[in-house]
Amino acid sequence: xxxxxxxxxxxxxxxxxxxxxxxxxxxxxxxxxxxxxxxxxxxxxxxxxxxxxxxxxxxxxxxxxxxxxxxxxxxxxxxxxxxxxxxxxxxxxxxxxxxxxxxxxxxxxxxxxxxxxxxxxxxxxxxxxxxxxxxxxxxxxxxxxxxxxxxxxxxxxxxxxxxxxxxxxxxxxxxxxxxxxxxxxxxxxxxxxxxxxxxxxxxxxxxxxxxxxxxxxxxxxxxxxxxxxxxxxxxxxxxxxxxxxxxxxxxxxxxxxxxxxxxxxxxxxxxxxxxxxxxxxxxxxxxxxxxxxxxxxxxxxxxxxxxxxxxxxxxxxxxxxxxxxxxxxxxxxxxxxxxxxxxxxxx
Amino acid sequence: xxxxxxxxxxxxxxxxxxxxxxxxxxxxxxxxxxxxxxxxxxxxxxxxxxxxxxxxxxxxxxxxxxxxxxxxxxxxxxxxxxxxxxxxxxxxxxxxxxxxxxxxxxxxxxxxxxxxxxxxxxxxxxxxxxxxxxxxxxxxxxxxxxxxxxxxxxxxxxxxxxxxxxxxxxxxxxxxxxxxxxxxxxxxxxxxxxxxxxxxxxxxxxxxxxxxxxxxxxxxxxxxxxxxxxxxxxxxxxxxxxxxxxxxxxxxxxxxxxxxxxxxxxxxxxxxxxxxxxxxxxxxxxxxxxxxxxxxxxxxxxxxxxxxxxxxxxxxxxxxxxxxxxxxxxxxxxxxxxxxxxxxxxxxxxxxxxxxxxxxxxxxxxxxxxxxxxxxxxxxxxxxxxxxxxxxxxxxxxxxxxxxxxxxxxxxxxxxxxxxxxxxxxxxxxxxxxxxxxxxxxxxxxxxxxxxxxxxxxxxxxxxxxxxxxxxxxxxxxxxxxxxxxxxxxxxxxxxxxxxxxxxxxxxxxxxxxxxxxxxxxxxxxxxxxxxxxxxxxxxxxxxxxxxxxxxxxxxxxxxxx
Numbered sequence: 067x068x069x070x071x072x073x074x075x076x077x078x079x080x081x082x083x084x085x086x087x088x089x090x091x092x093x094x095x096x097x098x099x100x101x102x103x104x105x106x107x108x109x110x111x112x113x114x115x116x117x118x119x120x121x122x123x124x125x126x127x128x129x130x131x132x133x134x135x136x137x138x139x140x141x142x143x144x145x146x147x148x149x150x151x152x153x154x155x156x157x158x159x160x161x162x163x164x165x166x167x168x169x170x171x172x173x174x175x176x177x178x179x180x181x182x183x184x185x186x187x188x189x190x191x192x193x194x195x196x197x198x199x200x201x202x203x204x205x206x207x208x209x210x211x212x213x214x215x216x217x218x219x220x221x222x223x224x225x226x227x228x229x230x231x232x233x234x235x236x237x238x239x240x241x242x243x244x245x246x247x248x249x250x251x252x253x254x255x256x257x258x259x260x261x262x263x264x265x266x267x268x269x270x271x272x273x274x275x276x277x278x279x280x281x282x283x284x285x286x287x288x289x290x291x292x293x294x295x296x297x298x299x300x301x302x303x304x305x306x307x308x309x310x311x312x313x314x315x316x317x318x319x320x321x322x323x324x325x326x327x328x329x330x331x332x333x334x335x336x337x338x339x340x341x342x343x344x345x346x347x348x349x350x351x352x353x354x355x356x357x358x359x360x361x362x363x364x365x366x367x368x369x370x371x372x373x374x375x376x377x378x379x380x381x382x383x384x385x386x387x388x389x390x391x392x393x394x395x396x397x398x399x400x401x402x403x404x405x406x407x408x409x410x411x412x413x
Numbered sequence: 414x415x416x417x418x419x420x421x422x423x424x425x426x427x428x429x430x431x432x433x434x435x436x437x438x439x440x441x442x443x444x445x446x447x448x449x450x451x452x453x454x455x456x457x458x459x460x461x462x463x464x465x466x467x468x469x470x471x472x473x474x475x476x477x478x479x480x481x482x483x484x485x486x487x488x489x490x491x492x493x494x495x496x497x498x499x500x501x502x503x504x505x506x507x508x509x510x511x512x513x514x515x516x517x518x519x520x521x522x523x524x525x526x527x528x529x530x531x532x533x534x535x536x537x538x539x540x541x542x543x544x545x546x547x548x549x550x551x552x553x554x555x556x557x558x559x560x561x562x563x564x565x566x567x568x569x570x571x572x573x574x575x576x577x578x579x580x581x582x583x584x585x586x587x588x589x590x591x592x593x594x595x596x597x598x599x600x601x602x603x604x605x606x607x608x609x610x611x612x613x614x615x616x617x618x619x620x621x622x623x624x625x626x627x628x629x630x631x632x633x634x635x636x637x638x639x640x641x642x643x644x645x646x647x648x649x650x651x652x653x654x655x656x657x658x659x660x661x662x663x664x665x666x667x668x669x670x671x672x673x674x675x676x677x678x679x680x681x682x683x684x685x686x687x688x689x690x691x692x693x694x695x696x697x698x699x700x701x702x703x704x705x706x707x708x709x710x711x712x713x714x715x716x717x718x719x720x721x722x723x724x725x726x727x728x729x730x731x732x733x734x735x736x737x738x739x740x741x742x743x744x745x746x747x748x749x750x751x752x753x754x755x756x757x758x759x760x761x762x763x764x765x766x767x768x769x770x771x772x773x774x775x776x777x778x779x780x781x782x783x784x785x786x787x788x789x790x791x792x793x794x795x796x797x798x799x800x801x802x803x804x805x806x807x808x809x810x811x812x813x814x815x816x817x818x819x820x821x822x823x824x825x826x827x828x829x830x831x832x833x834x835x836x837x838x839x840x841x842x843x844x845x846x847x848x849x850x851x852x853x854x855x856x857x858x859x860x861x862x863x864x865x866x867x868x869x870x871x872x873x874x875x876x877x878x879x880x881x882x883x884x885x886x887x888x889x890x891x892x893x894x895x896x897x898x899x900x901x902x903x904x905x906x907x908x909x910x911x912x913x914x915x916x917x918x919x920x921x922x923x924x925x926x927x928x929x930x931x932x933x934x935x936x937x938x939x940x941x942x943x944x945x946x947x948x949x950x951x952x953x954x955x956x957x958x959x960x961x962x963x964x965x966x967x968x969x970x971x972x973x974x975x
Contacts, residue, residue, distance in 0.1 A: 116873050136876040137884075143877040149870035153892045162888070163878035207874075214879065 067092050067250050068113070068218055073122035075108055082108050084274040086122070090218070093248040097261040100271030101297070106254045109271075110220050113252065114143050126217065137166070142211035142249075146223040148203045150195040156182070156206050157191040163214035181209040184243055201232045208240070212247065219244075219251040225260060237263050258298050262286070270294055292341035292412050301345040302367075302389040303412065308338040317411075318364075323387055324404075325364050330411035341412040346382075348408040349391035367405045371397050431800060431807060438797035438815065438853075441789075445850050446818050449829025456662035456832065467660050470647075471667055478643040481558075481633075482626035485565035489622050492566055492721070493573025494615070499714045500574055501581035503707075504699045511715065514722045516571045520961050521954060522911025523631025524928040528950035529725035530564045530636060531935065532732035537943050539728050542737040557637050564632045567725065569622040576618035580611050582699075599706075617682035624675045628668070628822045631913040631928070635935055644668045645914065648824045652918055658832060665825035672820045729954060733947035738940040755944035772945060775930035776952065778841075779910055782926060785845035786909035787902045790856045793849065794901065798860035803869075819854045823914030826850055830919050841924045847915040852905040859904055863897030864890075900967040907960040910953060927953050 068090040075083040082105040090096045098106040111117045113124055115136035124131045131139060142163075150159050160181055164174045182188055185205040190198075195206060204224060211219060224240070225233045241264050244251055255261050261268050262282040270278045270285070278285055278294045289295040292303050306321030317334055319326050319342060328342060344367060369385030374396045381396045383403075397403050456462065500512055518526055532538050534555050540547065541554060548554075555563065592606045608615070630645035642650070644664050651661035702711040736752045759772045797815060801808050818826065830843055837843055867890060875885045891898075913928040920929055927949050934946035 111873075114873075114877055116876070135881070136873070137879050137881050139877070140879070141877060143874065145870050145874060147868075147870060149868065149874040151871060151875070151889060162875065162880070166875075166879035166881075166884060210874075210878065220877075 067094075067127060068252075069123075069125040069128075070109075070113065071123040071125065073109065073112060073119045073124075075105070075112065075117075075119050081274045083112075083119070086276060088269055088276065088279065090250045090252060092250060094266045095244050095251045095253060095264055097265030097268045098252060098254045098271055099258060099261040099268055099297075100256060102256055104256075104271040105274055106256075106271050107222055110143070110222050110252060110254050113218075114141055114220060115139050140214075140216050141218045141220060142214065142216035143220045144204075144207050144211045144222065144224045146226045148207040148227075150203055150206055150210070152196055154195070155191070156187070156193045156195055156198075159195055159206055160209045160213050162210060163216075167214055177213050178209075181213040184212060184246075185209045186239070200228050201236060204228065204236065208243070212243070212249075215247075216249065219249050221251065221253045221255075223255055224253075225257075226255075233260070240264060270297065272297070289343065289412065292343075295341075295343045295412055301343055301347075302391075304342040304344055304389070304409070306340055306342055308334045308336055308340060310336075319409075323389060324366050324368050326409045327364055328409050328411045342409040343412050344389070344391075344407050344409045346391045349393060349405045363404070365406055365409070367391065367407045369403065371399050371401050371403060374399060431805070434796040434800040435807075435811070436796075438793040439811075441793045441849070442815060442818070442853075445846050446821075446826075446829070449826070449833040450821075452832045453662045453665055453825070453829055456659050457666045459659065462659040462663050467663055470660070471664055474642050474644055474647045474664065475667060475671075477641070478627060478645075481561065481565075481641070481643060482623050482629075485562050485569075485626040485629075486619055486623045488562055489566045489569045489573060489626075490615070490619060492717075493570045493618070493622075494577060495710075495714055496570060496718055497574045497578040497581060499711060499718075501578040502586075502699060503711050504701050505711060505715065507715075511718060512574070515574055515718060517726065517958065517961075518567050518722070519569070519571045520907070521957055522928055523629070523913050524635065524911070524931045525729070525950050525954045525957065526564055526568060526725075527632045527635035528931060528935070528946060529729040529954075530560055530567070530632075532947055532950075533725050533728035534560055534563070535636070537738060537940075539732055539737075558641060560636045561629075561633055561641065564636060565626050565629060567721065568629075568632070569625055572622050572625075573615075573618045576621070577611055577614050580614035581607075584610065586700075613682055617679060620675055620679040620682060624672060624679065627675065628672060630822065630824055631932075635932060644671075645822055645824050648822075648828060649914070649917065652824075652828055652831060658828075661828050662832070665822070665828055668825060669821050672822070676820050726954075729947060730951045733944060733951045736940060736944065738943070752944075755941070755948040758941060758945055759948060772930055772934075772949065775925040775927050775949070778924050779926040779928075782841075782845050782848060783906045783909035786848040786852055787905045789845055789849040790852045790905040791898065791902060794853055794856035794860055797853075798857045798864050801857065801861050802864035815857065816854050818850050823851060823912065824918065827915035827918030830915070838919060839921060841921065843919050844916055844924075844926070845909070847919060848909040848912050849905070851912055851915065852908040855904045855908060856901040859901040860894070860897055863894050867893055896967040900964045903960045903964045903967070907957055907964070910956055910960075 070089065071087050073083050073086040074081070086109060088096065098109060100106045108117065112119050115124075115131065115134060118132075126139075151162065154162070157178055160178045161174050164177060169177070178191070179188070182190060185208050187202065187205050187209065190202070190206070195203060198206065204227075208224070221240075225236055228236065237260055244264065253261070253264050265282055268278075268280065268282055268285050269276050272293050278290055280288075285294070286298070286300070289298060289300055295301070295303050304321050304323060304326075306319035306326070308317050309320040309325075310318035311334075312318060312327055315331070315333075316327060316329050317340075319328055319340055321342070326342060328340075330340070334340065349367070367385075367389060369387050369389060371383055372386040373384040375382040375384070376396070377392075380392045380394055382390055383393050383397060384390045385403075391405050391407065393405070496515065500508065530538075534540060588606060588610070589602060592602050597605065627643075628645060629643070630649070633641055633643050634646050634649065637646070639646070639650070644667065648661045648664045648668070651657045651664065702708045733755050734751060734753065736749055736754065759776075761771055801812060804812070826847055830847055831838065834843060871889050871893075872885050875889050876882075880888060910926075911928060912926075913932070916926050916929055917932065920926060925933065931946045931949050931953070934942045934949065937943075
């Protein structure tokens, strides 16, 4: 359906987007995930036609949209700050897109009612948008984008301005609406939880490029880079140096916090710098060793406890070197501990 | 095909959009302001113009202009400072009314203010004719010069009240309490504490008042009976009465130079006066008068202000309804007392009257010119305001440029038109263009904040919902701007109705406007002429006050001042 091909965009000489290519299939929800300033909103605006790329193409069903004005693209866009029309009431806001498409009056009222029902705002027709709460305003914005049944829906940080509880509710609703309507969607956010909840596929943007793409579970299991692992908060990223080879693709890595045997997808040379991921939940609790094992033993994290935080079923143990693990028993602060842990190889 | 043109419009490069936005307003300004200005400059810097005689006369006129403006400013401060203190510090009944009352004259056309003062203090005014037994030199018979000064005070007191009052109300009242507790009496409090702290805002306000007094025209011409020659009046005389266009050009260049300097100084003081000492909510500063001295102060100034402002404003309609002197050529018994003749006479085309048409025609002319001014100034103002609402480097340069006509006097604009478009002087078309020049800065300054307040996202949202650029403008910009547009249009309307200086120079005798008609009626002897001047001034006052109320209703509550 939607295809984005080799998009480049720079502001005042600074590249914002470099060679971005991806596609969105029928009924698919793709999430653009990235820190603020990573260019994801710009990409969205380029797709919407509100900005033009320096080079590259946006195609829909194989047709180039370069010369199609935003209002002729038939893409719905939901803004973070809602962008509701303050001089129109709820009904007229939702009906706006239909009126622009010259839909006849009876059908408009029918579709407005349906759209408001879909976002759980039945009966809000006559209300002034300025009198609504933030969550209600965002629902109106969603209904407004849905009512014309666009061929693509785009969300620019749609829940960014809402508080946490409301965000979760709306997120689940949004997910079911997207499934119900089967409209392909692009969802831009900096919140990984949001991204993983709504997305069929996640694209992570960093340094003006896509650094990882895949289904949420896939990205979670294989972050493939130190940045993605850190950005998603998957755990401790440890920098080390290859010091030996065990088997064909198993290497020994030396680091300041321990020596690890790790399976890697790529070939390495001796002395190569590598990043390892140590997920805090993979810490071996059985052995929650109190500094008994020697410094030389492998696959063990060494460090001095700097803080212990009680988190219901377990303790989050923070070490002085900045790493953290989850343990079932709380060690004392200042204690030196060695924790067996499983590490994964990042590129 | 239709889609193609739409696409083309949407994909215009930004520089071309800017160019198209600026095309109309800048062409207008170039033709009607910068071109005449260049003509005036060319006429001025010329060996035949810069003679000793001319320069001597210019210096003499400049000196008198300075003198009257300084004196007027001083008197305005004398009334304005205590009034500012009264309104900023004390709570009393009718305060909102008193504040509004002092603000009314500032927005009235000069001819109305001049007529009002004439109606009460003038030689044919209420005091003279109702109380002829009052001694000649009493305060009820001020000399024309005193009358001019009083009218200037009447006009500009509101500036002091507003600027200094704002500074005062954001000043911590504990400063005063501390000074009092340390033993300062009222004089010391003002001299050692309040005046130094308020100095930047007092200076800024005074400069603004000075600027208005310096460029005052209608009041001086009408109340001074052509005896007092300020730069403005002299330019007018040298255009219409003792024609010498190059001398007029020289005077107007001096005038423009002075106003530019004052404006720059004002901008500097104004920016300094906004840095306030521990600003706080103004509520806590307001108190009821408690001590006897406070009560005397408050009562005195309420009386003084309300009589000073109410008397002329009410004398005008009153005088327009009472026959107090004989008409021109009228013999035998004169019926003194209530009459509506002055109004009914407006519809009669009399031989021997100052017009070839019934005077009411002047009102119709004014309304027509005002309507044209509204259309023109919105036509030029909208694109300019649109461009200024999203300023780029270009707009930073253009912004002061399009405000420049504000700094040049109306008489000078008229002179420029005469020099540049002499051939078209017979056509009534020039007048609305001159009025548009005066109104445009106000229109732009009213539209601009409203336009800037529309988030770009609204337009983008509409556009992604399928609205073409035109539909976006029609469905988003226009409805949201409706209020600001009405306010801006009314501004243009009011300015056009009251415009005097430029119109006096370029309007044709057979197409007078209300202010021009008032001037001609006032300059004629006879009770009927005078009465008709009063009647027309009353109509103009009513129209203007109605417009002001409309503007206040529709203006954005926090839109900028000028």
